[in-house]
Amino acid sequence: MKGALRNPAIQPAIVGGTWYPKLFQPGDEQKTVILHFHGGSFLWGTGRQSDYGIPASTVLKRIPATALFVQYRLASDPACTFxxxxxxAVTAYKHLLDMNIPASNIVISGDSAGGNVAIALLRYLSTANSNSLPSPSAALLWSPSVDLDSQCDPHNIDLHRNNKTDYITGFTLVWGVNAYIPKSVESTDPYFSPL
Known part of the structure; x- marks a missing residue:
């Protein structure tokens, strides 16, 4: 890893993933593949059927594709901060390319905190990557977390007009942001707050 993703204390690891609607098959390389990163305030959630089966099937009814929902490491483990x-995300993207899926057939996707991870992957591919990995064809972002700096006051978040319908409270957002961003890094860094 290069640039902001290089950290001697946090090394790339093998992680799981769940394919929807079925496991990718050799010969399917020309189909669109959605690489999705789930939400959960960087603290919880999985891409497994129990958490994301319904959203996955809803998206795939409208987009003819296969999807890989990545089980990325969560900041609920203190050893797994940014x-x-x-x-x-980079490892999962490389995995798809190693499966001979052309970058032009890959769509990066993420919701909430996973949207932040998706944007960070796109940032890495366009800046620190030095063109060693090709860019994907598109991105689908579902209510991405794009400003982790201003999200850090739970009282302001809870005063927002959408507070009554928000799935996650302001205090939960702050908990996730504080767990995810190392103390040595500013929350205004473009990897956290791309706006």
């Missing part, structure tokens, strides 16, 4: 999740 850049662990983004390292996992």
């Amino acid at each position: 850049p662990a999740a983004v390292q996992d």
Whole structure:
């Protein structure tokens, strides 16, 4: 890993993933593949059927594709703060390329915290990557977390007009942000707050 993803204390690791609607098969290389990163405030959630089966099937009803939902490392483990999740995103993207899936057939996707991971992957591919990995064809971002700096006041978040319908409270967002961003890094860094 290069640039912001290089960290002697946090190294790339093998992580799992769940394929939807079925396991990718050799010969399917010309189909669109969605590489998705789930939400969960960087603390919880998986891409498994129990957590994301319904959203996956809903998206795939509208987009003819196969999807890989990545089980990226979560900041609920103190050893897995940034850049662990983004390292996992790069590893998953490389895995698809190693399966001979052309980058032009890959769509990067993420919701909430996973949207932040997806944007960080795209940032890495366009800056620190030195063109060693090709860019994907597109990105689908579902309510991505794009400003982790201003999200750090739970009282302001809970005063927002959407507070009554938000799935995650302001205090939960702050907990996730504080767990994910190492103390040595500013929350205004473009890897966390791309706006």
